[in-house]
Amino acid sequence: MSELEFRKAIRDALDEEIERDPSVVFFGEDVAAPGGVFMTTPGLHEKHGQERVFDTPISELAMAGAAFGAAVTGLRPVIEIMFGDFMALPMDSLVNQSAKYWYVSNEQASVPLVVRSAVGAGGRFGAMHSQIHGTWFQGIPGIKIVGPSNPADAKGLLKSAIRDDNPVIFLEHKRLYSVKGPEPTEETVPLGRAAVVREGGDVTIVSALRGVRDALEAAEELAGDGIEAEVVDIRSLRPLDHETVLRSVAKTNRLMVVEEGTRVGGWAGNLLGIVAAEGLDELDDAWIVATEDTPAPYSPTLEDDWLPGAAEIAAAVRERLGVAARS
Amino acid sequence: MAGTQTERARDRQDQPGESPAEYLERYGRMRLIRRFEEEIQRLFLKGEVHGTTHLSAGQEAVPVGICSALEPDDYVTGTYRGHGHALAKGTDPEALAAEMLGRVTGVCGGRAGSMNVVDLEHGLVGCFGIVGGSIAAATGAAISAQRQGRVAVAFFGDGASNQGYFHECLNWAQVFDLPVVYVCENNFYGEFTPMASVTAGGEIGIRAASFGMQSQVVDGNDLWAVREAALDAVTRARGGDGPTLLECQTYRHYGHSKSDPGKYRPPDEVESWLARDPLDLARARLLDLGLGEDELAAKDAEIDSHMDRAVEGARAAPYPDPAEDRGSEFKG
Numbered sequence: 001m002s003e004l005e006f007r008k009a010i011r012d013a014l015d016e017e018i019e020r021d022p023s024v025v026f027f028g029e030d031v032a033a034p035g036g037v038f039m040t041t042p043g044l045h046e047k048h049g050q051e052r053v054f055d056t057p058i059s060e061l062a063m064a065g066a067a068f069g070a071a072v073t074g075l076r077p078v079i080e081i082m083f084g085d086f087m088a089l090p091m092d093s094l095v096n097q098s099a100k101y102w103y104v105s106n107e108q109a110s111v112p113l114v115v116r117s118a119v120g121a122g123g124r125f126g127a128m129h130s131q132i133h134g135t136w137f138q139g140i141p142g143i144k145i146v147g148p149s150n151p152a153d154a155k156g157l158l159k160s161a162i163r164d165d166n167p168v169i170f171l172e173h174k175r176l177y178s179v180k181g182p183e184p185t186e187e188t189v190p191l192g193r194a195a196v197v198r199e200g201g202d203v204t205i206v207s208a209l210r211g212v213r214d215a216l217e218a219a220e221e222l223a224g225d226g227i228e229a230e231v232v233d234i235r236s237l238r239p240l241d242h243e244t245v246l247r248s249v250a251k252t253n254r255l256m257v258v259e260e261g262t263r264v265g266g267w268a269g270n271l272l273g274i275v276a277a278e279g280l281d282e283l284d285d286a287w288i289v290a291t292e293d294t295p296a297p298y299s300p301t302l303e304d305d306w307l308p309g310a311a312e313i314a315a316a317v318r319e320r321l322g323v324a325a326r327s
Numbered sequence: 328m329a330g331t332q333t334e335r336a337r338d339r340q341d342q343p344g345e346s347p348a349e350y351l352e353r354y355g356r357m358r359l360i361r362r363f364e365e366e367i368q369r370l371f372l373k374g375e376v377h378g379t380t381h382l383s384a385g386q387e388a389v390p391v392g393i394c395s396a397l398e399p400d401d402y403v404t405g406t407y408r409g410h411g412h413a414l415a416k417g418t419d420p421e422a423l424a425a426e427m428l429g430r431v432t433g434v435c436g437g438r439a440g441s442m443n444v445v446d447l448e449h450g451l452v453g454c455f456g457i458v459g460g461s462i463a464a465a466t467g468a469a470i471s472a473q474r475q476g477r478v479a480v481a482f483f484g485d486g487a488s489n490q491g492y493f494h495e496c497l498n499w500a501q502v503f504d505l506p507v508v509y510v511c512e513n514n515f516y517g518e519f520t521p522m523a524s525v526t527a528g529g530e531i532g533i534r535a536a537s538f539g540m541q542s543q544v545v546d547g548n549d550l551w552a553v554r555e556a557a558l559d560a561v562t563r564a565r566g567g568d569g570p571t572l573l574e575c576q577t578y579r580h581y582g583h584s585k586s587d588p589g590k591y592r593p594p595d596e597v598e599s600w601l602a603r604d605p606l607d608l609a610r611a612r613l614l615d616l617g618l619g620e621d622e623l624a625a626k627d628a629e630i631d632s633h634m635d636r637a638v639e640g641a642r643a644a645p646y647p648d649p650a651e652d653r654g655s656e657f658k659g
Binding site for chain 1: 433453468
């Protein structure tokens with residue numbers, strides 16, 4: 001069976017949607033002629049031309065504002081804000097323009113716009129190139145936030161995001177770009193729905209992006225200890241699919257949420273709060289594994305320790321369940 | 328420079344659209360904006376308009392002159408001082424008044440209020456409560472406009488010329504030859520602070536030069552001068568020759584917002600600007616062009632009656648019912 005690389009899944013989704021819909025335009029810094037700093041968009045400019053795919057100035061605020069203005073007047077822009085950390089710059093346009101337009105205009109028009117970024121730590125990029133900005137936007141009504149953990153979802157979610165009539169923030173974890181996985185079986189993956197990616201009856205582990213792979217690796221290890229973990233890929237931070245998590249917790253009665261981000265102000269706490277409010281009867285235990293309350297460090301020893309990896313996830317489950325490691 | 332424009336404007340008087348009758352209509356639109364602002368101020372003091380308002384009385388010649396050079400399907404973006412932008416582009420005064428009053432018949436159903444009006448049917452992409460937001464929205468609309476044979480106009484104040492939006496977007500528009508006109512309504516105060524004390528370089532118009540962009544400083548209280556400059560800029564944009572920055576110098580008659588009596592402005596400065604009220608200037612010019620006092624009086628009466636009916640209709644309209652309008656976060 002042929003395998004799909006994550007970065008090619010992103011590229012193929014863009015390529016196919018630009019081809020399919022003449023109103024889709026794609027722009028960003030170094031995305032056209034150079035093909036993207038993570039080589040996610042090579043050849044798109046050559047194939048689709050300057051009208052559809054173009055390089056921009058290093059002006060994130062103008063980029064988001066231009067995308068907003070274009071989106072409400074007939075185009076469907078996809079923009080690349082290269083690193084998620086740079087999303088602090090275009091925040092006014094995204095928060096005050098794109099997110100509010102549909103409601104405030106009394107539904108005269110929506111804002112079909114996708115903002116892609118490479119996010120996350122583990123690449124030794126340091127504190128200003130390693131953040132995940134999903135939670136910065138999670139409290140803003142009117143903007144969707146999604147992110148895949150595997151190549152098939154990367155393609156299907158990005159296609160759905162481009163076809164969606166609302167602004168969508170799309171998170172691409174940079175430690176996933178080289179991951180290979182099965183080709184998608186469906187054309188699109190719906191936004192706002194979590195996926196159970198491994199079934200188990202003892203504990204529910206919810207994570208996102210790269211964390212899902214770590215959770216799956218931990219689940220393998222835990223299976224050796226006699227613990228069957230169910231792993232849920234949340235896939236969407238807004239809307240937040242707590243229903244899928246509630247169904248899983250009804251089965252396992254234990255919930256661990258793993259977030260590459262801090263405990264306070266994170267999506268993990270948000271999810272845990274909703275699940276506790278709506279499903280407390282089902283819960284015997286619930287906790288969060290998060291990063292330290294410092295910016296992401298640079299040095300490999302510090303950064304690896306800062307990240308919640310598979311070993312830490314497995315150890316946390318054993319500790320809470322009172323099970324010793326077999327090996 | 329301004330004299331040259333005026334002469335050219337006079338030369339055009341025999342052309343279609345340049346007759347005194349056409350200017351009488353534009354004068355009427357200016358009076359509509361003035362009367363609208365007066366009514367909003369009155370209703371605000373009565374407690375019927377809520378929150379805050381930013382009135383544009385004194386600045387009417389800018390949006391009316393600019394929009395007179397546009398087609399109905401061209402795009403305009405405005406500011407939180409945006410009632411004039413909306414009315415100049417064609418928004419129905421009653422629907423706009425109803426929006427200020429928070430009524431269900433408002434142009435945005437009462438969801439937007441004074442600062443965030445959207446009226447896409449008339450090409451008003453939106454008014455933005457954040458200083459500089461209109462600049463980006465018009466820049467983006469110009470990307471669409473470039474493909475649609477249209478033009479986009481951004482209205483913004485002198486304060487916005489010190490925002491990142493201004494510098495990033497003007498560079499962007501010039502790089503991509505976008506069909507956009509940036510109209511700075513320089514009323515010489517950013518909120519309560521004199522523009523000169525926080526703005527380097529003296530004029531705002533000259534900032535365009537660093538981008539290689541065409542620009543012009545315009546007497547923003549002279550309807551004819553504004554229209555002339557707008558025609559040049561819009562022609563350039565529609566012809567594929569890129570963006571223009573117009574610095575239209577004008578003055579607001581009220582304070583910055585409802586809570587501001589404007590005491591920071593020297594009385595003699597205020598006096599000198601009130602003596603150049605754009606409506607008075609337009610009236611004098613129209614009389615000069617041969618229109619009679621009776622024609623102007625008839626136009627005034629028509630506008631005043633229109634405004635009275637608009638306010639009456641807006642006040643009679645119901646408030647939105649929260650049980651019926653919960654709104655939806657997303658489309659679809």
